[in-house]
Amino acid sequence: MIEPVLSRSSSPPPISLPALFGQFLRFGCAAFGGPVAQIAMVRAALVDQQGWISKERFNRLLAVFQVLPGPEAHELCVHLGMIARGRLGGVLAGLGFMLPGLVLMMVAGWLYTSVVSGIAGIGGVLLGVQIVVLAIIARAVVRIGQHIIEDRLLAAIAVAGLAAALAGLPFWITLAAAGACYALWARPALVALVLAGAAALALLLRGAASADPIAVAQAPATVLALFVAGLKGGLLTFGGAYTAIPYVRADTVGRGWLSDATFLDGVAIAGVLPAPLVIFATFTGYVAGGPVGALAITAGMFLPAFAFSLLFFERLEAVVENPALHRLLAVVAAAVVGIIAATLFELAAATAPRVTQPPVGLVLFAVGLVAAWRLKGLWVPILLIALGAAAGALLPI
Structure with a gap:
């Protein structure tokens, strides 16, 4: 039997959509070091400290996303946001996690094409x-x-x-x-x-x-x-x-x-x-x-x-x-x-x-x-x- 997405031994504390977005935006601002470091950061905050889901459930999610295409740290954030506040929460969590890198890379692209190439x-x-x-x-x-x-x-x-x-x-x-x-x-x-x-x-x-x-x-x-x-x-x-x-x-x-x-x-x-x-x-x-x-x-x-x-x-x-x-x-x-x-x-x-x-x-x-x-x-x-x-x-x- 498939375990429902919202079935878990632990559950996220009540959180508003703006607070949810802010939580994952902070993760995005600190997402240095590649997927291993990013996953460890999310695990420490949401599993070990805040108890959003159980460790067993987190490990199962990670195993699934590791065999599927796509950046697994980002996929985990989307899924955890969905667990907390449904699909809208998943969208906000994913956007929050990727937004800092997107903005910085847009700036880097502008600097590269407008400034660096002329030095x-x-x-x-x-x-x-x-x-x-x-x-x-x-x-x-x-x-x-x-x-x-x-x-x-x-x-x-x-x-x-x-x-x-x-x-x-x-x-x-x-x-x-x-x-x-x-x-x-x-x-x-x-x-x-x-x-x-x-x-x-x-x-x-x-x-x-x-x-x-x-x-x-x-x-x-x-x-x-x-x-x-x-x-x-x-x-x-x-x-x-x-x-x-x-x-x-x-x-x-x-x-x-x-x-x-x-x-x-x-x-x-x-x-x-x-x-x-x-x-x-x-x-x-x-x-x-x-x-x-x-x-x-x-x-x-x-x-x-x-x-x-x-x-x-x-x-x-x-x-x-x-x-x-x-x-x-x-x-x-x-x-x-x-x-x-x-x-x-x-x-x-x-x-x-x-x-x-x-x-x-x-x-x-x-x-x-x-x-x-x-x-x-x-x-x-x-x-x-x-x-x-x-x-x-x-x-x-």
Whole structure:
């Protein structure tokens, strides 16, 4: 039997809608350090101190949201707001949690496009930051893979996802093929047929693209296109916010709306703001389409995080308890790990030609990677980005 959303051994104290919004707005202002720190903050305040729900219920919610796409800290806030004051409470909680990061990123986008781009000598500073961000992404790929790749089959799927992405196979073909291969694993002939069909479809799409090679690059950055780019990222962020990077990059950098260097700058800025990391999409939307474009891509990115709790949670909770679905999601997530790794290589390949002193660039990357690997704490992303900026300002890179 499905546990009703409002069934719990603990219950939130009476709280007005303005007070509820203020509570989650405070969480949003202090949301530094990524999802682990954000979830710990919410747990300490609403579970341990105020007793909104029991620890067991909180852990169950967290487990459900961790296997679904979207920023899990934001999804938890939406759901807890709904527990307190219904669906309107969920909307206000979600808005409060994301609003500080959204406002700060809008300001950052304006400063970047209006001020930073015109500062003489800023290129070296930004290049140093971009190299360090590559190290942070490399560490994230390993961290995500450690949680997802649990056996040789999943490892093989991740490698296949990496190879497919580097070969230019559209991500949706890779994910669909991975799910189909899992479902048909006991029938090798059908698995081979799926793989052959995916390869043929990829060749067909590549042929169509080569017939009109500038069609995608010349596609305008309309409000609808930016919204869809964000929605795609929001629906496919399995395993953490870094999994949104390849999808948003494909629909922004891939269409010529901004460069890889600018894209990496957005990821760097998102890493030091009090917000879910997927707020980097707001930056790309601002660069590509101004304030309206930033709001459009942000709406698409966060829409699934609102929708899962507000509309579908009761049914999703029952479905996610199905062990077969757990395995299917693990297979899809393994393919995503490979896609992220391929994006890392592509970003590195785009950054490398701008590095005039490769030994210095490699040392900076290595130092950033070791620091990201060994150090822990909310201050680590800020430290690493400051290190990259200082190196870029003081050293020839």
